[in-house]
Amino acid sequence: MADIKVPVFSESVSEGTLLTWHKQPGEAVKRGDVLAEIETDKVVLEVTAQADGVLQSVAKNEGDTVLSEEVLGVMGDAGSAPVAAPAAKATEEETSGPIPDEKSAGGTAVQPDSTGNQPAAERREDLSPAVRKVVAENNLDSTQIPATGPRGNITKQDAVVAAQGGSTDQGPQKAAAPASTPSAKPAQPAPSATIPSGPRTEQRVPMTRIRARIAERLKDVQNTAALLTTFNEVNMQPSMDLRKKYQDQFVAKHGVKLGFMSLFVRAATEALKAFPLVNASIDGKDIVYHGFYDIGIAVASDRGLVVPILRDTDSMGLATIEKEIAAYAGKARSGKLTMEDMSGGTFSITNGGTFGSMMSTPIINAPQSAILGMHNIIERPIAQNGQVVIAPMMYLALSYDHRIIDGKEAVLFLVMIKNLLEDPARMLLEL
Structure with a gap:
């Protein structure tokens, strides 16, 4: 044992x-x-x-x-006999027989399905305390919740999905308001507001630990840091041309596609070198200057926003950055990220543009002092060389802690990222 x-x-x-x-x-x-x-x-x-x-x-x-x-x-041990079910439960089953299906005619007993799992009607007594709590709080019918447990049992996630509007019977709903009956009194003017008819349901689902921690940390940052955001825009045409020209060769050599995120990581790293305060953090009354560049990449997952860290980005090439980001994204989707993957970090980048965001004010990831926000690329008319042209433009946002970073450093930092992305050859040649 x-x-x-x-x-x-x-x-x-x-x-x-x-x-x-x-x-x-x-x-x-x-x-x-x-x-x-x-x-x-x-x-x-x-x-x-x-x-x-x-x-x-x-x-x-x-x-x-x-x-x-x-x-x-x-x-x-592998040769150990399986644990028998509790005696009380076994006795009850022997005396009462199979549980009849409440929805079948004549109370006919429901037999196990071809997979050997319990039918839905028999899962009513096989709920863990966590599942019972979700079922009770959301007035769910446990016999209508699809089960994904290894032995046909309902897991807590099954109940939460059902509570959030999955394929499940939500139980009895509120009855519609009865129609008004005729009255001998003079008719009253109809109210101006429309009274909705039909069911109006509500669902209450407890926060996961990760979601609760995210909420706590973000609120702490707002209460502690002097947050300010500066904006700029970047013409993405040069970076897009670079990616289009070398994409096939890049994939053939490195086995991964060249994306925009690796260019932004490289540009941010060069800007952090030029403006050390953006890479620093506050510890009590001290400013801690970091001599390394660990950049967090915000990744959306089913359990909430996570920020895995790319270590020593100053020594990474574009291919290495792309591979690291792809590996982290896969681990986030499968829930395999570890605490070590998300510990530390001196600067963060978040890309709301993948979801269509055009502009935002991201919140810094404490104790870091700044975060870069990328957004959607949209073709817009701009003035170029005295003429109006259509170009793929992206708004950039830099949120920073004004307690440590002045506006001058923040603006120049963002301008440097803009200039590097609009002339990526400078970045690759370290000019």
């Missing part, structure tokens, strides 16, 4: 929430299999099997709060 323990959290994380069990008691597992997932306020951690064996029992249910190195369950 061996205990299954919660992974060791970092110093800044005190506890987590058990999201889901991927294995059930009595189920055989192999070394490296994911047993459970734990969500902290930064990342989702996977608890994996350290050896082949059988999951004997679990000590924590989905939705429970867990601490670092706390016991989650017990693993047995």
